[in-house]
Amino acid sequence: MITKKEETRELEWRVTVPHKPSAQEEHNFEQRFALWHQLIDLLSLNMRSSSRFMKNAWKLGVDDPRKFIHCIKVGLALTLVSIFYYTRPLYQGVGGTAMWAIMTIVVIFEFTVGGTIYKGLNRVMATFIAGMIAVGIHWLASKSSETSEHIIIGVSAFLLSSVATFVRFIPIVKARFDYGILIFILTFNLVAVSGYRVDRLLELAQQRLTTVFIGISICLLVCILVRPVWAGEELHLLTIKNMRKLADSIEESVAEYFRDGEKGDGNETSMQNSRGYKCVLNSKATEESLANLARWEPMHGRFSYLHPWSQYLRVGTAMRYCAYCIETLNVCINSENENQQKAPEHLKKHLSNACLRLGLESSNVLKELASSIESMKRSSSIEVLIGQMNDAVEEVQNILSTPSLEGAESKEAIPTIPLMEAMTVITVASLLNEITLRIDGVADAVEDLAVTAFQSFEDAQQTDKNKPSNELAVGPDGQEGNLPQV
Amino acid sequence: MITKKEETRELEWRVTVPHKPSAQEEHNFEQRFALWHQLIDLLSLNMRSSSRFMKNAWKLGVDDPRKFIHCIKVGLALTLVSIFYYTRPLYQGVGGTAMWAIMTIVVIFEFTVGGTIYKGLNRVMATFIAGMIAVGIHWLASKSSETSEHIIIGVSAFLLSSVATFVRFIPIVKARFDYGILIFILTFNLVAVSGYRVDRLLELAQQRLTTVFIGISICLLVCILVRPVWAGEELHLLTIKNMRKLADSIEESVAEYFRDGEKGDGNETSMQNSRGYKCVLNSKATEESLANLARWEPMHGRFSYLHPWSQYLRVGTAMRYCAYCIETLNVCINSENENQQKAPEHLKKHLSNACLRLGLESSNVLKELASSIESMKRSSSIEVLIGQMNDAVEEVQNILSTPSLEGAESKEAIPTIPLMEAMTVITVASLLNEITLRIDGVADAVEDLAVTAFQSFEDAQQTDKNKPSNELAVGPDGQEGNLPQV
Numbered sequence: 001m002i003t004k005k006e007e008t009r010e011l012e013w014r015v016t017v018p019h020k021p022s023a024q025e026e027h028n029f030e031q032r033f034a035l036w037h038q039l040i041d042l043l044s045l046n047m048r049s050s051s052r053f054m055k056n057a058w059k060l061g062v063d064d065p066r067k068f069i070h071c072i073k074v075g076l077a078l079t080l081v082s083i084f085y086y087t088r089p090l091y092q093g094v095g096g097t098a099m100w101a102i103m104t105i106v107v108i109f110e111f112t113v114g115g116t117i118y119k120g121l122n123r124v125m126a127t128f129i130a131g132m133i134a135v136g137i138h139w140l141a142s143k144s145s146e147t148s149e150h151i152i153i154g155v156s157a158f159l160l161s162s163v164a165t166f167v168r169f170i171p172i173v174k175a176r177f178d179y180g181i182l183i184f185i186l187t188f189n190l191v192a193v194s195g196y197r198v199d200r201l202l203e204l205a206q207q208r209l210t211t212v213f214i215g216i217s218i219c220l221l222v223c224i225l226v227r228p229v230w231a232g233e234e235l236h237l238l239t240i241k242n243m244r245k246l247a248d249s250i251e252e253s254v255a256e257y258f259r260d261g262e263k264g265d266g267n268e269t270s271m272q273n274s275r276g277y278k279c280v281l282n283s284k285a286t287e288e289s290l291a292n293l294a295r296w297e298p299m300h301g302r303f304s305y306l307h308p309w310s311q312y313l314r315v316g317t318a319m320r321y322c323a324y325c326i327e328t329l330n331v332c333i334n335s336e337n338e339n340q341q342k343a344p345e346h347l348k349k350h351l352s353n354a355c356l357r358l359g360l361e362s363s364n365v366l367k368e369l370a371s372s373i374e375s376m377k378r379s380s381s382i383e384v385l386i387g388q389m390n391d392a393v394e395e396v397q398n399i400l401s402t403p404s405l406e407g408a409e410s411k412e413a414i415p416t417i418p419l420m421e422a423m424t425v426i427t428v429a430s431l432l433n434e435i436t437l438r439i440d441g442v443a444d445a446v447e448d449l450a451v452t453a454f455q456s457f458e459d460a461q462q463t464d465k466n467k468p469s470n471e472l473a474v475g476p477d478g479q480e481g482n483l484p485q486v
Numbered sequence: 487m488i489t490k491k492e493e494t495r496e497l498e499w500r501v502t503v504p505h506k507p508s509a510q511e512e513h514n515f516e517q518r519f520a521l522w523h524q525l526i527d528l529l530s531l532n533m534r535s536s537s538r539f540m541k542n543a544w545k546l547g548v549d550d551p552r553k554f555i556h557c558i559k560v561g562l563a564l565t566l567v568s569i570f571y572y573t574r575p576l577y578q579g580v581g582g583t584a585m586w587a588i589m590t591i592v593v594i595f596e597f598t599v600g601g602t603i604y605k606g607l608n609r610v611m612a613t614f615i616a617g618m619i620a621v622g623i624h625w626l627a628s629k630s631s632e633t634s635e636h637i638i639i640g641v642s643a644f645l646l647s648s649v650a651t652f653v654r655f656i657p658i659v660k661a662r663f664d665y666g667i668l669i670f671i672l673t674f675n676l677v678a679v680s681g682y683r684v685d686r687l688l689e690l691a692q693q694r695l696t697t698v699f700i701g702i703s704i705c706l707l708v709c710i711l712v713r714p715v716w717a718g719e720e721l722h723l724l725t726i727k728n729m730r731k732l733a734d735s736i737e738e739s740v741a742e743y744f745r746d747g748e749k750g751d752g753n754e755t756s757m758q759n760s761r762g763y764k765c766v767l768n769s770k771a772t773e774e775s776l777a778n779l780a781r782w783e784p785m786h787g788r789f790s791y792l793h794p795w796s797q798y799l800r801v802g803t804a805m806r807y808c809a810y811c812i813e814t815l816n817v818c819i820n821s822e823n824e825n826q827q828k829a830p831e832h833l834k835k836h837l838s839n840a841c842l843r844l845g846l847e848s849s850n851v852l853k854e855l856a857s858s859i860e861s862m863k864r865s866s867s868i869e870v871l872i873g874q875m876n877d878a879v880e881e882v883q884n885i886l887s888t889p890s891l892e893g894a895e896s897k898e899a900i901p902t903i904p905l906m907e908a909m910t911v912i913t914v915a916s917l918l919n920e921i922t923l924r925i926d927g928v929a930d931a932v933e934d935l936a937v938t939a940f941q942s943f944e945d946a947q948q949t950d951k952n953k954p955s956n957e958l959a960v961g962p963d964g965q966e967g968n969l970p971q972v
Contacts, residue, residue, distance in 0.1 A: 056656075057652075057653070057655075057656050060655055060656060061652065061655070067652065067655050068652070070651065071648040071649070071651040071652040072648055074647055074648060074651045074671075075643075075644040075645070075647045075648035075651070076644075078643060078644065078647050078675055079640060079643065079644050082640065082643065082675075082679045083640075085679070086636070086679075098679070099676055102672070102675050102676055102679060103672060103676070106668065106671050106672040106675060107668070107672070150572070154565060154568065157561075157564060157565065157568065158561040158562075158564065158565050159561070161557075161560055161561045161564050162557040162558055162560060162561035163557070165556065165557040165560045165561075166543075166547065166553065166554070166557040167543070169543075169546055169547075169553050170542075170543050170546060182592065182593070185560075185592050186588070186589060186592040186593070189564055189568075189588050189592060190585055190588055190589070193568045193571070193572075193584070193588060281806075281810070282768075282770050282771075284768050284771075285768075285770075285771040320767075321813075321817075324767070324810045324813045324814060325813075325814050325817075327807075327810045327811075328810060328811050328814040328917070328920065331807075331811075331920060332916065332920060335920065335923065397906055400906035400909060401906035401907075420883055420886035420887040421887075422912070423886060423912055423915070423916050423919075424916070426908070426909055426912045426913065426916070427912065427913050427916040427917070429909070430818065430909050430910070430912070430913040431814070431913070433909075434814065434817060434818060434821065437821065
C-alpha cells in the first residue's frame with residue numbers, strides 16, 4: 001500500500017518538474033516565493049518565541065538546580081531498572097513483568113521524598129488488597145455455574161469500582177489515599193475481568209508484586225540517597241521565608257507611606273520588599289500539599305517521624321490573615337498616593353514616628369518568630385518583643401486619643417480637620433493596629449508549634465550533647481541567649 | 487507450608503482449651519474479659535466514629551448528587567469495556583490488549599468532561615509520538631553492533647526521560663500537557679527497553695493504540711452522554727456564585743455594624759451571609775484548574791469552543807482582591823464589637839444612612855454583574871448602578887468632609903472627638919471606599935469578559951431567533967430590559 005503511494009508521488013514529480021517556465025508558472029513561482037518568505041517569517045517568529053521559551057525554561061532550572069538534579073535522578077532510576085532486567089536471564093520483554101517495574105518508576109517518582117513514598121506505599125498496599133479481594137471473588141464465582149460466574153464478577157466489579165470512586169471524593173481520603181484507590185480500582189478490574197484460573201492468578205499476582213516492589217525499591221533508593229528533597233523541610237523553609245517576607249512588607253509599606261519626602265527615591269528592592277506579602281496570599285494550596293506529603297516521610301535532618309506538620313498549616317493560615325490586612329494597607333497607601341486628597345502634613349508627621357516604630361516592632365516580632373522556627377528553639381525574647389509591639393500600639397493610640405494634638409502648628413488646626421482628610425492616616429493607623437492583632441495570632445500558632453515540635457527536638461539535642469556547657473541548658477527557658485538589650 | 491502452619495495452630499488449641507479452670511486461669515479469664523471489654527469499647531468507639539464518617543461521606547453525595555452519578559458512570563464504563571472484550575473472540579485475558587483498555591478507562595475517567603478529554607488526548611498523542619520515536623531509535627540501533635545497540639538505546643532512554651521530566655516543571659506545559667509527558671516517558675521506556683524486533687514492535691504499537699482508542703471512546707461516550715459535568719460551566723457557575731456571596735457579605739457586614747441596636751437579633755443566615763466572602767479568598771486553585779480543563783472542552787450549552795476562559799480567571803482575581811478588603815472590614819467590625827472602645831454613637835448614627843446605602847449600592851453592582859454573567863448579556867443598567875454607587879461614595883465623603891457634623895447633639899461635640907474613638911467608624915468608611923474601587927475592578931473584568939464572550943453569544947442568539955419580537959433586538963444596547971426604575 002505504502003510503496004504504491006510513494007510510486008505515484010514520484011511519478012508526479014517526474015511529470016511536473018522539468019518544464020520550461022511559462023508566465024503562469026513564473027507567477028506560481030513568485031507566489032511560492034512569497035509563501036516561502038511568509039514561512040521564513042513564521043519560522044523566525046517561532047524561533048524567537050521558542051528561544052525565549054527555552055531561556056525561561058533554563059532559568060527555571062538555574063533558579064532551583066534541584067530540578068535539574070531531579071531529572072537526572074529519574075533518568076538514573078530508569079537506567080538502573082533497565083540494567084537490572086537486561087542482566088536477568090528471565091527477561092521477557094514488554095509483555096513480561098519488567099513492564100511493571102518501569103511503569104512503577106515512571107508513575108511513582110516524584111520531586112519530593114514524601115511524594116514518592118506516598119505513591120509507593122499506596123501502590124503496594126492497593127495492589128495487594130485489590131488482588132486479594134479479586135482472587136477471593138474469583139474463587140467464589142468459580143464454585144457456581146458459568147452464567148452466574150460472569151454475573152458475580154460483573155456485579156462485584158461494578159459495585160466495588162463505583163464505591164471506590166465515591167470514596168475518592170471524601171476530602172481526607174483524597175488527601176492521603178487518592179492514588180491508592182485509583183490503583184485499587186485498576187488492579188481489581190484487571191484481575192477480576194481476566195479469564196485466568198485462581199492458581200494462575202496467584203502466580204501472576206506474586207510476580208507483579210515482586211516487580212512493583214523492585215521498582216519501588218529502586219525509586220526510593222535513588223530518591224533518598226541522591227540529593228533528597230524532603231517535603232517536610234520544604235514546608236519548614238517556606239514558612240520561614242513567607243514570615244520574613246511579611247515582616248519586610250510591613251516595615252517597607254509603613255516606611256513608604258510616612259517617608260513622604262523621599263518618595264521616588266524608594267529604590268527597587270524596597271518596592272519589591274513591600275510587595276513580598278503577595279506570595280503569602282495564595283500559599284494555601286502549596287502548604288497543604290507539602291504537609292500531606294510530609295506526613296509520609298521518615299525521620300530526616302532535624303525532623304522526627306510524625307513531626308506535627310499540621311501545625312505549620314495553622315501558622316500558614318495565621319500568616320495569610322496577616323497578609324490580607326497588609327494587602328489592604330498597601331492598597332490604601334497607594335490609592336492615597338494616586339489621589340489628590342492628601343492627609344494633612346502635620347498630622348501625618350505627628351503620627352509618623354509612632355507608626356514607623358509600630359511597623360518596625362511588628363516586623364521584629366515576625367522576624368524573631370521566623371528565627372525561632374529556623375533554629376527550632378523557643379525564642380526567649382519573643383515575649384519582650386511582643387511587649388514592645390504593644391507599647392508601640394499604645395503610643396499610636398495615645399496620640400490619636402488626645403483631643404488636640406501637640407505640636408507647634410497643630411494646637412489650633414486639629415479641631416477643624418475634616419475627618420475626610422485624616423481618613424487615610426487614620427485608616428493606616430487602624431490597619432497597623434489590626435495587623436498587630438494578627439501577628440499575635442501568628443505568635444500563638446508558632447508557640448503551639450514550638451510546644452509540640454521544638455520541645456522534643458531541644459530535649460533530644462540536649463541529651464545528645466550531654467550538656468557540653470551551661471549556656472545551652474539555660475537557653476530556651478532562661479532570660480539569656482538571644483535576648484536583645486532592652 | 488501453609489497447611490503445616492495451620493496444623494500446628496490447631497494442635498495448640500487442642501492442648502490448651504479443655505482444662506479445668508485454676509485460679510491462675512480465672513485471673514487470665516478475667517484479664518481476657520477486661521481486654522474483651524476494652525476491645526468492645528474500642529470497637530464501639532470505632533463504630534461511632536466510622537458511622538459519623540459514613541454520615542459525612544453520604545452527605546457529600548447528597549449535597550452534590552452528581553458525585554453519585556459519576557461513580558455509577560465509572561462503573562458503567564468499566565462494565566461496558568468488559569462486555570466488549572468478553573464478547574470478542576480474540577479475548578486473551580490480562581496479558582492481552584484488553585488490559586490497556588481497562589487501564590485507560592480507570593486512569594482517564596475524570597469528574598469533568600474537560601478532564602477526561604485532556605487526559606484522553608494527552609494519552610493518545612503521547613503514546614503515538616513516544617512509540618514512533620522509540621521505534622525509530624530501535625531501528626537505528628538495530629543497524630549497529632549489539633554492544634553499541636544497547637548503548638544507543640540506554641543513552642537515548644536516559645536523555646529523553648530526563649529532558650521530558652524537566653519539561654514537566656515548566657508551568658504552562660505542566661498546566662496543559664503534564665499527563666501527556668508522563669505517558670510519553672512511560673511509553674518510550676517500555677518500547678525502547680523491550681527486546682522486540684521492529685516489525686513485532688509495530689504490530690504491538692498498532693494493537694495498543696487501537697485498545698487505548700477503544701478505551702477512550704467508551705470513556706468519552708459515557709462521560710458526555712450520561713449527565714455530563716462540564717468544567718467550563720462549573721467555572722461559570724462558580725464565578726456567579728462567588729460574586730453573589732461577595733455582594734451579600736458587603737451588605738450584611740455593613741448592616742451588622744450600623745444596625746447596632748438589634749445586635750444579637752442578627753439571625754443565623756445573616757451571619758452566614760456576611761461570612762460568604764471566605765469562599766472567595768482561596769478560590770484561586772479551583773478556578774485555575776477548572777479553566778485549564780475547560781480549554782479542552784468542545785462547544786456545550788451556551789459556551790462555544792475556545793470560550794475565553796482565561797477572562798474568568800481575571801474576574802476571579804478581581805473578586806479575590808475585593809474579598810481581601812471585605813475580610814479586613816469584617817475583622818475591624820468584629821474587633822470593635824469585642825473592644826471596650828466604642829465609636830461615638832452620634833457619629834456612627836450620622837454616618838449610618840450613608841454607609842448603609844453605600845453597602846447596598848456596592849452589593850447591587852455586584853449582583854447586577856453576577857446576573858449579567860448568568861444571562862450572558864451585557865447589562866444595560868450597570869453604568870447607572872455604578873453611578874449610584876459613586877454617588878453613595880461621595881455622600882459618605884461629604885459627611886466626613888464637613889468640619890462640624892450636622893445633627894442635634896453633634897454641633898458642639900465633634901471638635902472634641904479624639905481621633906482614636908472615631909477610628910473604627912472612619913476605617914469602616916475608608917474600607918468601604920476601597921471596596922467600591924475594587925468593585926470597579928471587578929466591573930472592568932466582567933466588561934472585558936462580556937466583550938470577548940457574550941457579544942458573540944448574543945449575536946448568535948439573535949441570528950438564531952431571527953428577531954421573533956422587537957424587544958429582544960433592543961435588549962442589550964437600548965435603555966430597556968432589566969433597567970431598574972431610577
